[in-house]
Amino acid sequence: MRVEIWGDIACPWCYIGKARFAAGLAAFEHRDQVEVVHRSFELDPRAPKGETGPVLPMLAAKYGLTLDQARQAEQRVAAAAASEGLDYLADGRDHGNTFDLHRLLHFAREHGRQERLLDLAYRANFAEERSVYDRERQLELAVQAGLDREQAAAVLDDESAYAGAVRADEREAAELGATGVPFYVLDRRLGVSGGQPAEVFTDALRQAWAARTPLTVLAGDPAADACGPDGCAVPQP
Amino acid sequence: MRVEIWGDIACPWCYIGKARFAAGLAAFEHRDQVEVVHRSFELDPRAPKGETGPVLPMLAAKYGLTLDQARQAEQRVAAAAASEGLDYLADGRDHGNTFDLHRLLHFAREHGRQERLLDLAYRANFAEERSVYDRERQLELAVQAGLDREQAAAVLDDESAYAGAVRADEREAAELGATGVPFYVLDRRLGVSGGQPAEVFTDALRQAWAARTPLTVLAGDPAADACGPDGCAVPQP
Numbered sequence: 001m002r003v004e005i006w007g008d009i010a011c012p013w014c015y016i017g018k019a020r021f022a023a024g025l026a027a028f029e030h031r032d033q034v035e036v037v038h039r040s041f042e043l044d045p046r047a048p049k050g051e052t053g054p055v056l057p058m059l060a061a062k063y064g065l066t067l068d069q070a071r072q073a074e075q076r077v078a079a080a081a082a083s084e085g086l087d088y089l090a091d092g093r094d095h096g097n098t099f100d101l102h103r104l105l106h107f108a109r110e111h112g113r114q115e116r117l118l119d120l121a122y123r124a125n126f127a128e129e130r131s132v133y134d135r136e137r138q139l140e141l142a143v144q145a146g147l148d149r150e151q152a153a154a155v156l157d158d159e160s161a162y163a164g165a166v167r168a169d170e171r172e173a174a175e176l177g178a179t180g181v182p183f184y185v186l187d188r189r190l191g192v193s194g195g196q197p198a199e200v201f202t203d204a205l206r207q208a209w210a211a212r213t214p215l216t217v218l219a220g221d222p223a224a225d226a227c228g229p230d231g232c233a234v235p236q237p
Numbered sequence: 238m239r240v241e242i243w244g245d246i247a248c249p250w251c252y253i254g255k256a257r258f259a260a261g262l263a264a265f266e267h268r269d270q271v272e273v274v275h276r277s278f279e280l281d282p283r284a285p286k287g288e289t290g291p292v293l294p295m296l297a298a299k300y301g302l303t304l305d306q307a308r309q310a311e312q313r314v315a316a317a318a319a320s321e322g323l324d325y326l327a328d329g330r331d332h333g334n335t336f337d338l339h340r341l342l343h344f345a346r347e348h349g350r351q352e353r354l355l356d357l358a359y360r361a362n363f364a365e366e367r368s369v370y371d372r373e374r375q376l377e378l379a380v381q382a383g384l385d386r387e388q389a390a391a392v393l394d395d396e397s398a399y400a401g402a403v404r405a406d407e408r409e410a411a412e413l414g415a416t417g418v419p420f421y422v423l424d425r426r427l428g429v430s431g432g433q434p435a436e437v438f439t440d441a442l443r444q445a446w447a448a449r450t451p452l453t454v455l456a457g458d459p460a461a462d463a464c465g466p467d468g469c470a471v472p473q474p
Contacts, residue, residue, distance in 0.1 A: 002239075012469060013462040033405065043464055062468055076472040080462070112347035168270065176452055180465030188424060191454035194461025194470075204455055215413050217428035218441055224431025225317070227248040227280055228417030231299055233431075235313040 001034050001209060006041040006173045006183040009101050009132060012077050012088070015122040017182040017195025019084040024201025030209055038109070038118055040102035040169040041181045044095070052096035052133045087127035096133035099166060104138060106162035107155045108145060117145035187212065238271050238446060243278040243410045243420040246338050246369060249314050249325070252359040254419040254432025256321040261438025267446055275346070275355055277339035277406040278418045281332070289333035289370045324364035333370035336403065341375060343399035344392045345384060354382035424449070 005021070007014030025031050060070040074090040081088035101121055108117040120141045125132040132138070135156055142152035155161045176185060184192040184201070186208035192200065225233050242258070244251030262268050297307040311327040318325035338358060345354040357378045362369040369375070372393055379389035392398045413422060421429040421438070423445035429437065462470050 008464070011464040013464055017462065033409075043466065059468075063471075072474065073471040076474065077469075080472055110349035112349075172270075177454065180463040182463065185452060188449070189453065191452040193454055194463035196461060200455070207455075212425070215422060215428040216426065217414065217430055218437070218444075224433065225250040225253065226417040226419065226431035227245070227250055229280065231296075232249060232314075234300075234310040235317055237309065237313065 004037045004185045006039045007181045008043045013195040014182040020198045023198035027202045028205040040166040047097040049097045052094045055095045102166045103162040106165040113145045241274045241422045243276045244418045245280045250432040251419040260435035264439045265442040277403040284334040286334045289331040292332045339403040340399040343402040350382045
């Protein structure tokens with residue numbers, strides 16, 4: 001079975017939902033037959049590139065809160081993170097454009113390092129003081145994830161690298177009806193929206209597993225060009 | 238959309254079918270939204286490891302043919318390959334156990350090099366004199382595919398590396414009802430058996446594309462922990 005997870009580095013519920021999904025998956029009987037792929041979704045695609053700012057004033061302006069109220073809201077999110085065993089600085093992170101991070105995650109996927117880079121990027125954004133929007137920081141994370149520094153730098157410096165892959169993910173999210181993240185898609189059959197409790201994920205995995213249907217195999221040429229345990233079809237003279 | 242292709246390096250119709258599928262895919266309108274994954278299938282899992290032999294006597298014994306008849310049969314397969322623009326030595330290759338090659342292909346997949354290694358392995362087996370069952374040859378192919386030689390050697394030398402992944406692919410093939418290869422699975426919905434003509438693949442891709450169904454999104458907590466363009470859910474005090 002295959003689970004695709006749309007999310008954004010800037011999304012606290014994606015960070016927290018990742019731990020909840022992991023717990024839900026751990027309780028699923030067929031967990032060793034589940035493949036997880038992470039897909040791109042930008043919460044704020046219009047955020048200007050190269051500009052960052054502290055998150056609290058942004059949240060205050062967005063929700064019409066005082067700075068203190070924004071901080072308290074973040075503290076409540078931090079408490080939700082803590083209950084999943086995750087560190088979360090309620091007054092630390094900044095916000096910015098995540099497109100480059102998504103491109104880097106696609107590069108990491110091609111090298112079998114997506115999961116590690118994503119974990120590192122979430123942690124860097126939500127639990128560490130340094131900005132995750134800084135190129136040097138992104139390269140450090142890439143190296144920590146096991147990627148080649150030169151190659152990762154080349155990806156970051158070429159704005160077109162993996163840009164199509166990010167856009168394709170975002171188009172697919174829209175086609176699937178996702179308006180927010182995290183958004184989980186199981187075997188392209190069942191969707192789960194939001195960082196739900198672990199049990200919801202376990203139930204969804206079981207439901208999608210039970211819903212697997214036998215393939216419709218196209219009726220082809222009966223003397224199809226194929227090989228089996230008893231040998232291969234051989235064209236007649 | 239996602240296409241999984243089960244095949245074996247020792248399978249001529251997988252080699253030829255790969256070119257036919259590529260042509261069918263090239264004619265498909267949404268080809269840039271198709272992801273292809275190659276999966277493992279051993280035609281002869283009981284072939285003793287480390288032993289190889291020329292293919293013609295094996296074919297002759299298997300089908301009750303004279304050596305000349307076996308050569309003629311291979312020449313007809315070679316003609317089918319030629320009509321797809323593929324080289325094929327009718328009297329060159331040997332046969333052996335392909336398990337290590339499958340393990341190596343899984344390693345290559347993790348590094349984004351599966352497609353290249355598979356193309357090189359097919360070509361090495363069917364169009365080149367040297368044996369593809371030779372460890373040194375396999376390492377050369379890995380390097381040619383862009384993989385790290387030391388890492389590839391470590392994979393080949395550790396019999397357990399990716400063995401589980403190969404077995405899992407084979408279990409899935411059986412669950413999906415595949416008794417031979419090549420076997421194509423489109424979105425886990427539609428199967429195509431055998432190296433069919435390109436048009437069959439184009440039709441199958443169109444059919445699977447049209448059959449995509451809207452997701453069932455699980456009704457979760459309406460105040461789900463999620464973020465959207467308008468912001469993130471915030472736990473109430």
